[in-house]
Amino acid sequence: MMGATSIFNNTNFLAKDKLALKNVRLETGFEYEEDEVIATKTNLFYIEIENGKISKISPNQPNAKAIDAKGFLMLPAFRDMHIHLDKTFYGDKWQAVRKRTGGVKGMIALEQKIMPDLLKNSTFKAEKMIELLQSKGTSFARSHVNIEPTSKLQSLINLQKALDHKKKTFGAELVAFPQHGVFYTDSVPYLKEAAKMDIDFIGGVDPFTIDGAIEKTIDFTVQLALDHQKGIDIHLHESGESGLKTVEYLIQKVNENPLLKGKTYISHCFVLGKLDKEKQEAMAEKLGNAEIGIISTIPFGSLVMPIPTLYKHNVKVFTGNDSIVDHWNTLGTGSVLQKANLMAQLYGQTTEFLLSRSLRLATANILPLDDKGNQHWPKPGDSADLAFLNAGCSAEAVSRISNVESLIHKGNVVF
Structure with a gap:
């Protein structure tokens, strides 16, 4: 469909019921200054998807024969x-x-x-x-x-x-x-x-x-x-x-x-x-x-x-x-991400922590990190409903209403 910049334009690595992706950006925790969350930590990962579910999450394999997610942030699909x-x-x-x-x-x-x-x-x-x-x-x-x-x-x-x-x-x-x-x-x-x-x-x-x-x-x-x-x-x-x-x-x-x-x-x-x-x-x-x-x-x-x-x-x-x-x-x-942005504006949720919490409005209450910064999503076995955004973290995605570059639904590439 509309994804001219989609990471899936090159379909060489698309196999039936299975996908492999490298350079996938995931949130890993919060960075603190005293007791305040001042940033969100991220890293790049290698992910495999099989039969509509995430089957493997491992350290990044930049040389692997896999779809290059180009460092885009992976979030739960909205x-x-x-x-x-x-x-x-x-x-x-x-x-x-x-x-x-x-x-x-x-x-x-x-x-x-x-x-x-x-x-x-x-x-x-x-x-x-x-x-x-x-x-x-x-x-x-x-x-x-x-x-x-x-x-x-x-x-x-x-x-x-x-x-x-x-x-x-x-x-x-x-x-x-x-x-x-x-x-x-x-x-x-x-x-x-x-x-x-x-x-x-x-x-x-x-x-x-x-x-x-x-x-x-x-x-x-x-x-x-x-x-x-x-x-x-x-x-x-x-x-x-x-x-x-x-x-x-x-x-x-x-x-x-x-x-x-x-x-x-x-x-x-x-x-x-x-x-x-x-x-x-x-x-x-x-x-x-x-x-x-x-x-x-x-x-x-x-x-x-x-x-x-x-x-x-x-x-x-x-x-x-x-x-x-x-x-x-x-x-x-x-856009329901825009709704999360509007909520953040209405209630003054402008800090890194509160912006990251606002994302749950767009994802129906699924967040990558819990309130203490522990990685909560994704996990092997989770449904592969995934959005890839041009953002550094979920707080930025909410604040900037960042562009969606690619979308997967139950392991099926949408764009």
Whole structure:
């Protein structure tokens, strides 16, 4: 694809199910001045990949017959954990966002009008958007996919075709997403059908605003997830009392059904950014205890999410691009590394140590070094999902949003 400078342009050393790479830069520890981390130590290594996994990591062998990684920094491939691959303008003619009327329900009416046309070439456009994500170092995404009376199951079917075409170089998990409400437009029969298909999560959106019933909608979502052994990932934009009640009720239901712990997420959850510090701490503690994750698109301006507080209470925090170019938003870049950079800016995480910690937002919580500077990744047996960046260390990669030179997914060269 787009990798004119890719280390894999010379394919002489590519063997079936096996790769060997030399001059691979890996982080090895922190350099301290008194008690402060002032730099990240790196060294060059020789790495072998076999059957989609890292099989060997050894001191560099500069004279070996192997692909020359040219000293590029190897990081875990990035993961976009909130995106809508099924409905996009990307890969088609440019269209700016139209003036919104009627809030989210107004957008539902717009979708009911435009979805039939969007679906005509949605497989092609999804593939183009996947290629954009890959160019930014991402090899995995959690995609929400419309399940509602207008699209029925067609949006899911079309996206699954795109993912099948890209299965060697891209991975995904899918959320059955009732964008038009569970009950506001009768999406129930389609959600029940989708739950029997190859999806991973049952989704939702603003139960009070859209369906007018927090408990009824959450109860349905929870039961459907339990019945089909799925996770839950609910869009929650409501930032007032209804948003808070929705979070509290979901926490209650997850605690009542421990099978959902570690499998339940709230996307956006803007209400957390509206709480005072004391309430943020209390809510973060409850979320952590219930093992409910937050997927934040890192809003800024008047609404800044309490991400450091969530981390403090061991809440899993992921991020994603959400929209790239569609009827909701046209400002997406496809880069989750940029999201990590934005987080570092918003929370003043500008030291070597804090910048290096910020990388976990782009990698879904995988870091090369632990907080004490011990090498945590990679290890033999790890999946060979690898991004090669023109950076000296992860702190620089986050700070500079460094260029991705090459990408590997499960041992398969993407570019």
